[in-house]
Amino acid sequence: MMKEKIKKLTARAIKNLYKKEVEVEVSRSSAKDCGDYATNVAMAIKENPQEIAKQIKSTILERVEAKNGFINFFLSKEHLQKQVREILKRDKKFGELKIGKHQKVLVEFISANPTGPLHVGNGRGAFFGDCLANILEKAGYRALREYYINDAKNNTQIQELGRTALGQGKSYLTPHLKRVIRRLAPYFKKVKSESEAGYLLGQNIFGDIRSFTEEKLKIKFDLWVSEQNLYRQGKIKKVYDFLETKKLVYKKDNALWLDLSGFNQKDEVLVRRNGQSTYFLTDIAYHDYKIKRGFKKIINIWGADHQGHVSKIKAIAKMLGYQGDLDILISQVVRLKRGKISKRKGNIVTLEDLIDEVGLDVARFLYLTKSLDTQMEFDLELAKKQSEKNPVYYVQYAHARICSILRKISDPRFQDSNLKLLVHPSEFNLIKQLIRLPEIIEETAKDYQVQRLPQYSTELATAFHRFYRDCKVLAKDKSLLKARLALILATKIVLKNTLALMGISAPERM
């Protein structure tokens, strides 16, 4: 990639001049008239930027300039023109990187409890997790999407669910829950205990969630890990024994506690007075199971209400000897314009309601635009209104526009296009946007700032719409037409790949 080449060129120049080895940081130029890339290395090492700039020469660079202490790099026209062919050649693979080195990464997300349908808060983690997994795959990792099901018969919430199913519970019955219970009524008659009933009900609710995520959210999990299975397979007991041999377990008030003082955390109960394991113990077992599967990275995406749990699970990972990276991301609260979302209150708006209202593409885009750790407000009415005039459609329209032009071209061959004919500023501007995709993927795979994607897609679409205004594709000149045909085909590829990363469709007509 460009950045790497420029880094090397600059580092070599510095080595020649000053005989030092330095780490050069190269970024996109942020200001106008400052070229395509820039580095602040001269300021960092307190040397003369002009002196360094003069030393750098390459065919990919038209010129190198020092300005305000920065060194600015201007890509050469030939190099840019060539990139169009590169994109066409790589097609669906354009943007793929090798930085992941085929290492296994686990992305666990949603993992909502079986208390009802997914709400708008779950949507955030859902789309974020799915998109992040897409990006990691594109960056060369092997990403596994996982949903953890809290379905154990031993689980207090499941038991409460069972009481509810048997008509003895005191929790609020959502219409959804009522429906499921009615559906299962004949089975509850045969059930022996509340935990059996709860388990049965839980399985059904998870079944609903599963088909909802697959069919409506278009998210395919690779694995649904069941808490109850962890019990069945003896994983809970095994990890408990491990902690005990480490002498980290002690008894107090007839309960068994985990000593976390070594990690500067409050101790936690593992086994209650009544003999039942806590969620904390099963979660340790679950993470042990994650670790044992050999992931280089483990990414957990949790809701804001689990934030207190983060440092504890990180401590646990250390305790269990995990060597990879454990990243726990907290998705901050999603608020509707009126009131906040809470499962305990009755009239929550479900994720399904939202998607029915604005459509999946719009929903995905609106969620993804915001950084995960800012609280976001979701104004349903506004989203609905915006569904007419909407950033998603803006991007999709660019794709549809290209398809519309393509329909008018009888001979779609582009292999012999003379790309040197692409010389208009709007053409260069468009190409410069196209070649950003690999950089976007690289950065996002590193820092998980997924909101970069919708932002980029908008900028890409803008570059295309401007090109469309300035340059007629269906030109009288046959060779010019061919060159521009190649350019719009490349644009189509990049738009499609970008939208695909977000899980958004690329329509041919709108």
Add this chain to the structure above:
RNA sequence: GCGCCCGUAGUUCAAUGGAUAGAACGUCAGGUUGCGGACCUGAAGGUUAGAGGUUCGACUCCUCUCGGGCGCACCA
């Protein structure tokens, strides 16, 4: 009280410690005898909550204050 997150344009949100803090929507003013006007151009709109500090340079890092959110269970 303690811990984590946040405070940026009228609104919703961006901005690897870098150059003149950017988009979208909204508002106002314009544009095609053109491949789809779901488009394009321009304008107005900011003391980045406030005060200190760190440094060549701070929306970004540190400290304090104010304001909002979320945690702090033998719930998950």
